[in-house]
Amino acid sequence: MTTTSPPQPGADLQPARPSWPDATGHFGIFGGRFVPEALIAALDQLTEAYEAMRTDPAFLEEFARLQRDYTGRPSPITEVPKFARHAGGARVLLKREDLNHTGSHKINNVLGQALLTKRIGKTRVIAETGAGQHGVATATAAALMGLSCTVYMGEEDTRRQALNVARMRLLGAEVIPVTTGSRTLKDAINEAFRDWVTNVETTNYVFGTVAGPHPFPEMVRDFQRVIGDEARAQVLEREGRLPDAVLACVGGGSNAIGIFTAFVPDEGVRLIGLEAGGDGLETGRHAATITGGTPGVLHGARSYLLQDDNGQTIESHSISAGLDYPGVGPEHSYLHDIGRAEYRAITDAEAMEAFALLCRTEGIIPAIESAHALAGALKVGEELGPDALLLVNLSGRGDKDVETASRWFGLGDREDVDPGPGLDTEQQPTEGAVAAGDAVAGQEAGETA
């Protein structure tokens, strides 16, 4: 593989970039542009404007100012020792993207793309959203910068992430529930593309992850790499060494690419992406695109995807709306194929076990997406043992997931359940969730003893 010089601490878009993609957006055989010709002019315009903006000091200054004063960057690193006791005694550091304004890493990318929208003179932005975090971030940036905003969201997701629908509407965005296909993120993306091709004169598509046609995978990576640039410097400063492994959940892959990029040249650092295993890979009901999929073309790029023998996209399944996507960004497919990153699946039950554990041991409610990365840390910690240092991207906070989690754990307004102090896990279909409850109880006993 090609190596780049180590990224500088602190972030701008200047640090040495990986040598991929090529000029037309290919990461090896992946990436590219598989879109109707009608969109090529807009993608070319975006590419050119982005290339000019990327090195423009005025833009870099404005972007850095927004990241600092508006988002609240740099986000801190938090060590979570009580959680880590369940991770084979490895040490676990969290990169706290959950503390960003709007509650996730999605704001990093959106501020960049919103500035770009203004630069190319467009007045309206559209976005797709799964968990609603990208939609909220886009609605936020639109409000800040005086752009009109329409967000497409699968009807199924509007139900399970109702809080975020309300947030977007409060911020002045129009939210359009999508009722075609699986009514989730994949179909929201289809609708957003249809809107874009119709209104491209006035409208910019603010894509939410490192997928889609060139230049989105590269541009979104560049906007998100601040996560890893900061984290690498922070870990070096506090530990005097690099982590043994960096872990992140992978939906489309933006928070993962964001934290991986700075570490790609550090060949001793394992990069581990955790995909949504849903009910388990063997059930076919999952969203583990690289672990369980094959290369193909979806939403404008070649990458791994979940597809049948006819090349039809298979509907994905995950408890996490933000990971419930049958595709993945092309750079992840590339990192997988060249062996630089590894990808594993985490089931719904494993993710919820880790979710509960972080809540109860550390007082941090993670997004269910991020809980997949936490579950990965529990496993990798067991494998690597007590001396290992793990860096986990906590991509978002779990406020939006409170209802889903309450239902999962049988909490909420059911009168026959005592909601505290322990989590009621009796209703759970899986051993994993029960084990979480036990583990937490055991933990508490240990604390008071």
Next chain:
Amino acid sequence: MSSKLADRIAAAKAEGRAALIAYLPVGYPTVEGSIAAMVAAVEGGADIVEVGVPYSDPGMDGPVIQQAVDVAVRAGVGMRDALRAVEAVAAAGAVPVVMSYWNPIERYGVERFAGDLAAAGGAGAITPDLIPDEAGAWLAAAERADLDRVFLVAPSSTDARLVSTTAACRGFVYAASTMGVTGTRATVSDAAEKLVARTRAAAPDLAVCVGLGVSNGDQAAEVAAFADGVIVGSAFVRCVLDAEDEAAGAAATRRLAGELAAGVRRHESAPA
């Protein structure tokens, strides 16, 4: 080395008219029903039939085509069924061309697709989400199998792209007349005529066929006045969607094809 599509369009031109091109997706309401509708379109006067391969994520299509294709996808209809439809259209006397988003072709195997399509009597393929820049494997396979390849141009295409895209086409170039997805529209946009003129300037020897939005005889006549072919999709799909049964769907398709065939002949000029 001769293009079935170009030949058929030239034959229409020799009659002083534009060619009529009908799109229908395979597998709605059933595979047999869709083949019957395609044959009916040929009987009504379609010169060329675009055999649509169902796809789960038809990003360029509006609600009408989405609705029909969704049924076909759920029924598991795929490339083999499309190739059967290609044979039926050829047997009925029109030129069949596959219309497919790229992934079903890639999944089937590009080489295998080209070989099987040629064997079924297909002219080639229209690939709405494949631009020539990404089409290396397909262009090579199509060349080997002597197949036509039709790419799209749009009002937003730069002059440079009109040149490079038309250079990669064989058979005709598909001029997507409006910025938007498939669906019927009340009026033909004036962008269409302008795009055709720009495309002709880029490729004087290539036939230019216009699609997106044409639904009746008047619009067909209007487009036929400046294009080499008139492509009609959603209006045909509507015929099948609205019909009570397959026979009624085929009858409505035949009727619409007849109206459109009259439309493309309305301003017959002296044979070219």
